[in-house]
Amino acid sequence: MKKVFKLLLKYYLKYITKFVLLIHRPTIIAIAGSTNKTFVKEEVCRVLRALEKNVRANPRSFNTEIGLPLAILYLPSGYNSYKNWLPIIFKSFLAIFQRDFPQYLVLELGVSEPGDMKYLLSIIKPRLAIITDITQRYLESFSDMDRLVGEYERLVKKVKKNGLVALNYDNIRIRNLAKVAKAPVEFFGLQNGAHWQAVKINSSAILRGKGRSSHYNFSEGGEEQGQTIKVSHNNIVKKYKIKYFGKHHIYSLLIGLIIKNYVTKHGKNN
Amino acid sequence: MFNRTKNLQLSIIKQIELRAAQYPDVISLAQGVPNFDTPECIKRRVELALNRGVVAKYSLCPGLPELRELIEISLARENMFYDWQKEIIVTAGSIEGITAALLAITEPGDEVIIPEPTYTSYREVIYLAGCKPIFVSLDEKNNWAFDLEKFKQAITDKTKAIFYCNPNNPTGTIYTKKQLLGLAELAEQHNLYLISDEVYKDFVFNTNGHECETNSRESRIFSLAELPKLRKRVIRLFSFSKAYAMTGWRVGYLHSDESVAREILKVHDSLVTCAPVISQYAAMGALEMGDGNVKKFNQEYKKRRDLICSRLDRLSNVFNYIKPDGAYYVFPALTPGPSPARALRERGAMDSSLSWKFALDLLDKIQVAVVPGIAFGPNGEGHVRMSFGRSESDIERAFERMEKLFNQCQMPKSKYQINIK
Numbered sequence: 222m223k224k225v226f227k228l229l230l231k232y233y234l235k236y237i238t239k240f241v242l243l244i245h246r247p248t249i250i251a252i253a254g255s256t257n258k259t260f261v262k263e264e265v266c267r268v269l270r271a272l273e274k275n276v277r278a279n280p281r282s283f284n285t286e287i288g289l290p291l292a293i294l295y296l297p298s299g300y301n302s303y304k305n306w307l308p309i310i311f312k313s314f315l316a317i318f319q320r321d322f323p324q325y326l327v328l329e330l331g332v333s334e335p336g337d338m339k340y341l342l343s344i345i346k347p348r349l350a351i352i353t354d355i356t357q358r359y360l361e362s363f364s365d366m367d368r369l370v371g372e373y374e375r376l377v378k379k380v381k382k383n384g385l386v387a388l389n390y391d392n393i394r395i396r397n398l399a400k401v402a403k404a405p406v407e408f409f410g411l412q413n414g415a416h417w418q419a420v421k422i423n424s425s426a427i428l429r430g431k432g433r434s435s436h437y438n439f440s441e442g443g444e445e446q447g448q449t450i451k452v453s454h455n456n457i458v459k460k461y462k463i464k465y466f467g468k469h470h471i472y473s474l475l476i477g478l479i480i481k482n483y484v485t486k487h488g489k490n491n
Numbered sequence: 492m493f494n495r496t497k498n499l500q501l502s503i504i505k506q507i508e509l510r511a512a513q514y515p516d517v518i519s520l521a522q523g524v525p526n527f528d529t530p531e532c533i534k535r536r537v538e539l540a541l542n543r544g545v546v547a548k549y550s551l552c553p554g555l556p557e558l559r560e561l562i563e564i565s566l567a568r569e570n571m572f573y574d575w576q577k578e579i580i581v582t583a584g585s586i587e588g589i590t591a592a593l594l595a596i597t598e599p600g601d602e603v604i605i606p607e608p609t610y611t612s613y614r615e616v617i618y619l620a621g622c623k624p625i626f627v628s629l630d631e632k633n634n635w636a637f638d639l640e641k642f643k644q645a646i647t648d649k650t651k652a653i654f655y656c657n658p659n660n661p662t663g664t665i666y667t668k669k670q671l672l673g674l675a676e677l678a679e680q681h682n683l684y685l686i687s688d689e690v691y692k693d694f695v696f697n698t699n700g701h702e703c704e705t706n707s708r709e710s711r712i713f714s715l716a717e718l719p720k721l722r723k724r725v726i727r728l729f730s731f732s733k734a735y736a737m738t739g740w741r742v743g744y745l746h747s748d749e750s751v752a753r754e755i756l757k758v759h760d761s762l763v764t765c766a767p768v769i770s771q772y773a774a775m776g777a778l779e780m781g782d783g784n785v786k787k788f789n790q791e792y793k794k795r796r797d798l799i800c801s802r803l804d805r806l807s808n809v810f811n812y813i814k815p816d817g818a819y820y821v822f823p824a825l826t827p828g829p830s831p832a833r834a835l836r837e838r839g840a841m842d843s844s845l846s847w848k849f850a851l852d853l854l855d856k857i858q859v860a861v862v863p864g865i866a867f868g869p870n871g872e873g874h875v876r877m878s879f880g881r882s883e884s885d886i887e888r889a890f891e892r893m894e895k896l897f898n899q900c901q902m903p904k905s906k907y908q909i910n911i912k
Contacts, residue, residue: 256556259564281779300532300780333543356556361545446719447572465567466749467574 227287230306234290235344237313241294242345245322247277249345250480251330253338253376254353254389257469258284258329261353264477265327272484277323284331286340293326293345330376334362338372342379349483350380350404351387351476352395354469370394380404387479389472390415407483409475411468417475420458421451424466450474454482498618502611503866507850511860518889520877521860523660523820526885527736527791529773530784536776537769546769552760553752554581554744555771561778562744570717571727577749580759581742581766581774585690585730586612588745591758592726593620593652596684596751601651606637607868608822610660610688614868622651628870631824634813635664639673646677652684653677657712658691661822661867661876663796663815665695668713675715678724684751685715687727690743691818693734693785696793712817716746723748726755731770733819733880734785735777742770792819795879795886802890809897819880822864825849825873846872857892 242249250265252258262278269276279292291298291309294316299305316322330341352373363369377398380386386402389395390410399406409417425446447464450471463470504522511517540546553559559575566573573579582588589612597603599621605613607626617624627645629635642653653674658665678685692712716727730743743766745755765771796814799821803810812823825846846863853859864874879886 256560259560301535362543446722465572465574466578467563467576469574469576 226303226306230310231286233310234287234294234313237316238290238293238344241316241319241322244317245319247323247326248349249347250325250327250349250351251345251347251376252328252351252353253330253332253373254351255356257353257472258331260465260470260473261351261476262327262329264473265351265480268477268481269325269327269484272481274325274484275321275323276325276327278327279329284329285333285337289328289330289341289344292328332369332372335368335372338375342375347376347380348384349387349480350376350384352377352389352398353472353476354389354392355394366394370398374398374401377402385479385483387476390418407479409472409479411471415475416454417479418453419450419471419475420453422471423449452478454478495619495621499615502615503847504611504862507854507860507862510851510854511858514854514858517854517858517860518881518885518892519860520879520881520886520889521862523733523878523880524738525733525736525788525819525880526882527788529737529740530735530777530781532780532784533735533737533773533776536779537773540769540772546772548768550581550765550768550771552765553579553756554766555768555775558771558775558778559744561775562746565778566746569711569714571714571746572719573716573722573746574749578752579744579746580752580756581744581771582728582759583743583763583766583770584732584741585688585728585743585745586616587741587759587763587766588728588743588755589613589654589686589688590616590619591755591762592686592728592745592747593617593622593654594758595755596726597622597651600649602647602649604642604645604650604653605868606642606653606655606659608635608659608661608864608871608874609656609867611862611866613654613656617654623649625650626868626870628868629659629662629664631813631870635659635662635822637666637670637674639670639677642674642677646681646683650681650683652686654686654688656688656690657714658695658815658817660691660818661820661862661864661871661874662813663818663820663822665712665816671713671715675718675721675724678721683724685721685725687715687725689714689727690730690733692729694789694792694819695817696789696796696815723750726751731774731777734788735781736784736788737770737773737777740767740770740773742766742774744774792879795819795881795883796821798883799877799879799886799890802886806890806893806897809893819878821877821879822867822871822874823877825875844872846875850875853893853896857896859889859892 252261266276266278283292294313296309296312299309332338377386378401382403384404386404386406388398388406388408390408391412408415411419449462451458451460461474463474507521511519558581559579562579563575593616597620601622602625603617603622604625604627606629614624625645627641630638715721716725726745726747728745732738800814803812803823809826810823811826812821815821844865846865850861850863853861862876864871
């Protein structure tokens with residue numbers, strides 16, 4: 222009974238979501254990868270909101286066959302309760318008539334089984350796609366790494382010429398995905414060759430004085446510890462400071478800059 | 492022979508539990524175990540992992556990457572910024588994290604300062620590491636606050652760390668930001684580590700009079716791990732046991748600066764290789780979906796705290812208590828002066844620990860288990876710890892028995908004779 226309900230729910234949410242997207246036509250930014258999707262999502266949302274765009278993103282990590290439609294429709298999960306699902310099913314229908322549907326949807330796509338990406342892409346058509354990283358995480362469900370990478374390849378192929386694909390240059394498998402992209406590709410990373418390259422990192426800096434404060438909140442006054450990063454793009458180097466620690470936050474920063482650059486250039490069309 | 496273990500004791504809490512298990516109708520307010528079952532959403536997450544066949548193998552030594560990433564996200568919500576790849580380690584409960592941390596940062600002969608009364612097992616772990624616990628008494632008259640002057644006096648050139656629990660077990664005290672910053676200043680001056688065990692951080696009842704800040708939950712405690720300039724000094728521990736009713740899963744985490752976490756990881760690897768993988772998936776479920784349950788537990792504990800305090804009020808001739816602000820314990824003193832408690836205490840006076848005798852007497856006479864205050868350090872003597880992690884009906888039944896006993900105690904001695912073993 223549970224399985225039948227889940228199947229019915231899955232397809233109901235899929236088609237209602239497709240219909241809602243058809244009516245409202247938001248710009249979809251898809252974020253995929255084994256790690257760091259949540260921080261990238263937060264940074265992309267922050268950048269878009271700073272550009273005064275109306276944005277919606279997955280609450281928490283609603284990024285699977287049921288979670289993704291709920292994220293788009295902005296509804297909670299009923300988890301394992303039939304009773305909880307009834308009002309959600311009703312409210313999902315009302316999303317068709319929602320007035321202030323956001324211009325941008327920033328969506329994490331979760332891949333843990335073969336075929337997951339194919340299913341998620343049967344619901345959404347991303348204008349922009351970001352691949353954060355591909356590691357051995359979730360590999361246990363795939364026969365080999367090629368199969369896992371194949372899931373992400375689907376996403377890259379799906380983005381049309383007028384879109385954008387942002388790829389992690391430091392991961393050779395992700396770098397190679399550029400070969401199948403129809404859309405322009407922007408590479409981010411720490412290595413030479415990335416279009417958006419972090420060239421100098423101080424990972425335990427005292428943050429004070431000048432520098433573009435990106436990412437997350439700084440407490441007012443006083444000094445903070447965090448990272449300073451010099452980013453090179455088109456031979457221009459700018460310095461940024463972030464409060465978070467770890468390389469993955471440097472990637473988030475670079476991705477945010479790519480999105481800002483794209484939306485600033487193409488904003489009127491989006 | 493057994494040089495390493497000769498100073499260790501089986502925790503008094505466990506000793507009481509072992510004794511209590513011999514009675515068929517015992518009501519235990521002794522062990523700090525929530526009476527709730529692990530929430531359904533967490534069990535479903537584990538079921539999913541089991542069905543996917545991903546729990547049978549070791550994880551990476553510091554833990555599943557997806558769990559550590561979730562931990563980083565949850566820490567960031569509480570204003571703590573740590574890199575999941577290098578600074579967060581998933582442990583087999585917080586006690587394994589404490590052991591790994593102490594073994595990493597100390598050398599045999601070092602001294603570790605513990606404000607007391609506090610959690611009973613800290614002492615044993617410090618001995619296990621070949622170090623010496625230095626007890627610094629909390630100020631009972633000032634709601635069990637730190638007395639910084641006493642800390643200053645306790646610091647020697649052998650002192651390596653100050654190790655505290657916030658909210659404190661057994662007193663339920665929440666240390667204020669000012670008190671903690673005072674401790675941090677001492678640590679800076681004397682180059683000490685600060686080990687902060689925050690397993691009860693989600694159970695906070697009163698914010699009046701404290702500098703607690705609000706976030707999505709009702710309130711939260713201040714942690715020194717929020718201060719970036721202290722990140723190389725602070726080792727913060729958390730366990731899923733209490734907050735998510737997961738004591739049996741044995742999973743928690745610690746975080747510190749990369750330079751410290753790297754060293755702790757070596758010990759963690761040699762102790763357990765990795766935390767149980769099935770429990771790590773449970774922890775993921777907790778962080779993904781368990782927030783509502785924590786809030787519910789918190790509300791429930793607040794009700795139980797009020798209940799146990801109202802029952803203690805009715806026994807004011809026996810117990811004298813400070814209302815706890817956090818955790819799920821109350822730590823009443825046995826009232827001095829002519830009272831039934833005094834009668835019980837005097838009969839135990841021949842023994843060095845009055846609270847131990849008192850607890851045994853309660854257990855033997857009315858089958859109510861409480862933990863003697865001596866278990867929590869010398870300054871805990873003359874008190875008992877009662878847990879309101881138990882159900883309301885357990886609390887009610889335990890107090891009915893106590894009221895009956897103490898009423899009998901007030902009767903002429905000829906009619907009622909207390910037998911102390």
